[in-house]
Amino acid sequence: MSLKEQILADMKTAMREKNASQLESIRMLRAAIQRKEVDDRVALSDDDVMAILQKQIKQSQDAISQFKAGDRADLAEKEQTHVDNLMVYMPEQLSDEEVDAAIAAAISSTGAESMKDMGKVMGVLKAQLQGKADMGKVSGMIRAKLNA
Template sequence: MTLKEQITEDMKTAMRAKDSERLGTIRLLLAAIKQKEVDERVVLDDVAVVAIVDKLIKQRKDSIEAFQKADRKDLADKEASEMVVLQAYLPARLSAEEVTAAVKAIVTELGASGPGDMGKVMGAVKAQLAGKADMGQVSAAVKAALAS
């Protein structure tokens, strides 16, 4: 079963259970997937769906931060509950040590050195670790690896 099919099944389950919060979040995710498919006239695979989930989670994190600054705990809590639902569709994340090891291996493989090679390394790392690691964490690891 593909990730998209799993999300659709989860939507049906949420409908039957009358879980409106979960249902709303899943519908939002399916709408984002459908929008991407219509815009690009393709059927998305699991990797592309994970990328969309990642994007939506990043949006939730940014919203939570903004709502907390504005002292809107009610809205921040809503975004946090949506983020929990979305995180269920991500594959298991790599630990910081695993990310650092993977980045060092790619830097060595490419023979990169110095901050000038950041783009080249990030391209290779993104291809290998997409959906498996937080890209903010990956970027920090690449900077650290290139600085040493």
Template structure:
């Protein structure tokens, strides 16, 4: 089953169960997917949908920080709930050891020798790790590896 089909089925289930908060989040996700498809005039595959979900989670993570700084715990809780719903559609996250192994493979395959090759390594890893790892953490690990 494709990811888009699974999201649509979950929307129908949320309607039947009268889960209004979950339904609203799923509708936001479907709207974001549809918007991307219309803008680019393509049918999104699972990898592209995962990238959309990842972007939405990052937006909510930023919102949580801002709401907590403004002492609005109620709004931060709503954003956290949406993050949890969205995270349910992401693939299983990778462990630190798996990420380190992928970084080593990417460094070896690109022949990266220093920080000037960081873009090459990130380009190789981005497709493999989107939705499965926090790319800011991966970036820091790559920097540490290339500067050593």
């Protein structure tokens, strides 16, 4: 079953169970997927759907931090529920140790020695870790290793 089919099936289940928060999250995700399909006039692959999913999660996480800064705990909680509902579709996240090992392997395979080589390392890691780790965090870990 493709990711789009899984999302549709989960939406139907949420409707039957009258789970309003899950239904809202799934509808927002489906709208973003359909918008992309209509704009690009293509059927999206699972990787494309995963990219949209990551973008939705990132937007909600940014909103959470802004709501917390604005002392709006109620809205931050609502966004956190949205993130939790969407994280179900993400692959299992790698541990820091696994990410660290992947970074070390990428640095050795590319021969990276300084920050000038960061693009090479990120290029290798992006394909391996996309969706499995927070790429912002990975970037920070690479910087720490290359500056050391």
